[in-house]
Amino acid sequence: MTLTPLPALDTHAHIAPDVTRPQIAALGQALVFAMTRSLTEAARVRDLSNDTLIWGIGVHPGLATAREEWDPDRFKTMLPSFALVGEVGLDRRGGDWARQRVIFNDILTITKAEPVLISIHSTGAASEVVTHLHDSGTRGAILHWFTGEETDVKRALEVESYFSVNAAMTLEQVTQFPRDRVLCETDFPARKVRARKPADTGRVESMLSEAWGAPVDEVRAQIWWNLRTLSEQTGAIERLPETVADRLLYL
DSSP states (O other): OOOSOOOOEEEEEEOOTTOOHHHHHTTTTOEEEEEOSSHHHHHHHTTOOOSSEEEEEOOOTTOHHHHHTOOHHHHHHHGGGOSEEEEEEOOTTSSOHHHHHHHHHHHHHHHTTSOOEEEEEOTTOHHHHHHHHHHHTOOSOEEETOOOOHHHHHHHHHTTOEEEEOTTSOHHHHTTSOGGGEEEOOOTTOTTTTOSSTTOOHHHHHHHHHHHTOOHHHHHHHHHHHHHHHHHHHSGGGTSOHHHHHHHHTO
């Protein structure tokens, strides 16, 4: 694994589909996974992934309008254009629990054999999300801002899950996760994280540095290596933009 300086890596952030070129340029060499909340949003960014932004196809479980427009056939049609699925999952506070379950089951079934990364929301539903991963045979999911109990973490690791962590999480929470299964995120613009912009991962990298007893540059190198491993295991590296895939392969 290289210790050459690497740019920031943010594997879960929210960016408006109409983001401008100057705004993207302001992110520098960082790589950001940009979640969408609905199929309508995903359709707007379908062909826009580049060296800086990897756009996801998402159906946010807590957003009623996203649930109402869910169409599995439309999702299947659009999916080959994406290397990333997100944000999807379950949200205990989001309402219409039965509909959430149906949509999440549909997504896990459709994506099971697809070469994609999947960023999963689990607010108030950590145990059930992990059960869905087991039942569907989904391996290598990225559990975003995961706050489940120790037993949930162990069961998630059984299906080779990864965990994207942010600066609003506690040291105790992040130390539950093996360092080879951790990715960084900002969940920008979430207020609790207080990230000033996407890819503002300095605070979470410092926390991981403390948790692992390792220098920050080693933390960042580990995070990139973890993404490479996951991208190869899932096959998503074949759908990533060539420049991004090359960056991962030549770490």
